[in-house]
Every structure is written in structure tokens, then in C-alpha cells.
Amino acid sequence: MDLRVRFSRCATLCLLTASFGLLSSTVGCGGADDPGISNRLWIDHVPTDKRDELAALLVGPPGDEGRTYGVFYRGTVFRGGFDAFEWIADPDDAQRATIRILQDESRAELTIERCEPDPKFDACVLLRGEPHGAERYQSRRRWGARGAGSASAKVESIFSQILAEDPELSATFGADVGDA
Numbered sequence: 001m002d003l004r005v006r007f008s009r010c011a012t013l014c015l016l017t018a019s020f021g022l023l024s025s026t027v028g029c030g031g032a033d034d035p036g037i038s039n040r041l042w043i044d045h046v047p048t049d050k051r052d053e054l055a056a057l058l059v060g061p062p063g064d065e066g067r068t069y070g071v072f073y074r075g076t077v078f079r080g081g082f083d084a085f086e087w088i089a090d091p092d093d094a095q096r097a098t099i100r101i102l103q104d105e106s107r108a109e110l111t112i113e114r115c116e117p118d119p120k121f122d123a124c125v126l127l128r129g130e131p132h133g134a135e136r137y138q139s140r141r142r143w144g145a146r147g148a149g150s151a152s153a154k155v156e157s158i159f160s161q162i163l164a165e166d167p168e169l170s171a172t173f174g175a176d177v178g179d180a
Contacts, residue, residue, distance in 0.1 A: 008124055039059075052076060053075060053076050054075070070086075
């Protein structure tokens, strides 16, 4: 694998991990039989090469204030973009949720349905109403978050230390994400 691919893949995974880590207070493990939507990586398909665009979804666990955040990613190994969001579960219907995109405060109503995963996947979910174009996401058992020692928790810890030491960055990024 050449250096460009290793660097780009690493940068993409770091972006996803950092975004996920900065938006969730803690990272826990998903269940074995029914992984639920949170604490795991979901993708629309396995890319066929490094320029094949994919959609990815990460939803964290509820944080200390009870808020749940996540990240939509669309891109390739070389280029991509993301939208961070707040996940607001419907207290009366486990099959419904609202997402609030943090950048522009837009909202989308989602209906969540289980579906049959493709071969080599262990779980499948349909997010009807998903605003980024992908609707069907799949995951593998091993793609669940791995507890407080995970990379995202480490990124969050490092970022918190940097904010504590840099007043200029703290003024910009130190506010609670939910208040953005």
C-alpha cells in the first residue's frame, strides 16, 4: 500500500474517530445479538477501491447530560465530508428519532427499520428520512466501540487537555456542543 493511501485512510479514520470522540462523553459496548444503532460503525457498502465513495454513520451513547451525538460521513479514502448531529430518540416510539444537524440547526425525522444484512455483515438498518442520501446502513459485529480505552476516548482526552491549556481555542471549541 503506498504512502498516500495509508495517510489518507488514516486521516479519514482519524476524522471519524475524532468527530465521534468529541461528540460523545463516553464510549461503551454494543450488545452481541442486537447491536442497536449506537456505539458502532455503519456503512452503506464496502468500497471496491480507494476512490469508491461510501456513506458512514456513527451514533454515540448518551453523554453525561443525556444527549446523544453522532456523525454522518460521505467520501472516499482521499476526500470526504461530515455532518455532526444530535440524535433525539422518540420516547414513545423506539422506531422513530429526530436528528438535529449541529452546523445549520436543520432537523430530519427518521423511521428506523431492521433489514436483512448482505453476506459478510451482521446487522442492517434502514433510516427512512436520512438527509444525506444513504438510507440502508450495515455493520459487522467487530465494528462496535470498545469501551473507555478506545481511540475516540483518547482523542477526547487529548482535545480536552489542549483546550484547558489554550484560551484562544477554548473560546471557540470549549462550549458544550449541545449549546452550539
